Amino acid sequence: MGNLTQLAQALVDLDEELVNKIVKEKIAAGEAPLDIIKECNEGMGKIGKLFEANEYYLSELIMSGEILKGVMNELEPLLANVEKEASTADVVVIGTVKDDIHDIGKNIVVTLLKGTGFDVIDLGVDVPAETFVKTIKETGARVLGLSALLNFTFPAMKEVVDQLAAAGLRDQVKVIIGGAPCNEEVRQFTGADYLAKDAATGVNICKEIFGKC
Ligand code: B12
Structure with a gap:
């Protein structure tokens, strides 16, 4: 640095x-x-x-x-003042994974997504895998954002992806991971679809997924 x-x-x-x-x-x-x-x-x-x-x-x-x-x-x-480009029918579920309470970065992502026009369901911090899966099932959301700032909570990210697959929901939803220590290796370990190194990248990925680009 x-x-x-x-x-x-x-x-x-x-x-x-x-x-x-x-x-x-x-x-x-x-x-x-x-x-x-x-x-x-x-x-x-x-x-x-x-x-x-x-x-x-x-x-x-x-x-x-x-x-x-x-x-x-x-x-x-x-x-929140950026121009709205998404429709509120585009639902994004987001949360910080189990045993992790860091939320400053996640909250920035939530603000930006809402500002862009996405309908965001923010599950908060220390969210168990079951809650993510239940919410995806109930809402039919096509994008799930997972935040983790601690190395030892990477397995909790993987657990969410594994449970989505076990519930037969893996094909329905794209998973984006973020948080300072996350990298391509972590993405592969967790089985997530995308890695976002910052909030703006996360929003662009969502726009791409919903065909807004
Ligand atoms: C502030 C802070 C805290 C605060 C958190 C307050 C809060 N409400 O969030 C407090 C004091 C509570 C805290 C506690 C701990 N912390 Co802490 N903390 C930090 C610190 C200094 C900054 C994190 C931060 O907010 N950064 C600013 C935000 C804006 O950046 P960000 O989170 O990366 O988010 C950006 C991107 O990553 C991305 N992004 C993030 N999530 C997502 C999700 C999606 C879907 C997308 C698209 C994008 C995205 O977008 C954001 C904006 O661009 C970091 C240092 C660091 N280098 O990160 C350590 C750090 C993360 N903490 C660390 C540790 C060890 C701990 C504790 C275990 C300390 C302890 N001994 O108790 C506890 C754990 C508590 C727990 N169970 O979660 C370590 C983790 C090491 C590791 N990699 O495992 C770090 C890296 C410090 C270090 N170098 O040792 N911490």
Whole structure:
């Protein structure tokens, strides 16, 4: 990771006041909300590394999460303002898998999807595989988004895909996975159809699936 931007560095420093000030300035200057989120993600990535190196502890993770939530509160109305391209008949079910409570990234995806016009069923965090399968069955949704930020919850993602197959629903639904540590290897392990490295990619994949591209 190269030099951090002023915003990313302020986040790493857990300087909430400065973060909010920079975000407000960027919004006033008309900067795209997704670019602001990208900068914040760089800061969150650095915080994760400091946590791994035992230089930051759980309290810093919690604090950074709280600061980012404040930033998202500012950005959400702007994200919802993008032009609606999807129809509300296009249902996307989404959730963070069992034993994982990270939801900041998932919530960004939900906001963007709703802003694009998708009908989103957000099942929240720590969602058991059975709940995903039941919801797909009941709604007939064609897209399922799974979020996981912890390596040890990758098997929970695979469990969802396996249970969809066991229920005879695998052909009906495309599964997209996301979350910072997810990569192509994880996608193959879980049996998911797509990997999205960021929220905008996730939305584009949904548009592609529903034939909007
Ligand atoms: C904030 C944070 C927390 C907060 C979460 C608050 C919340 N409400 O979400 C708290 C403090 C609760 C937390 C707890 C823990 N955390 Co934590 N946390 C983080 C941190 C610093 C940032 C995560 C974040 O919000 N990033 C910003 C968002 C915007 O990015 P994102 O989630 O990746 O989402 C983007 C994309 O990935 C994508 N996306 C995400 N999901 C999806 C889904 C779909 C369908 C699509 C299309 C796209 C998509 O779109 C988003 C926007 O572009 C990361 C560090 C990191 N590098 O990620 C560690 C990190 C994820 N945590 C970690 C750990 C170890 C833990 C704990 C186990 C710590 C502990 N000892 O208790 C607990 C686990 C709790 C649990 N059971 O879930 C590790 C995980 C290591 C690993 N890979 O297994 C990390 C990587 C830190 C590290 N380097 O060690 N954490």
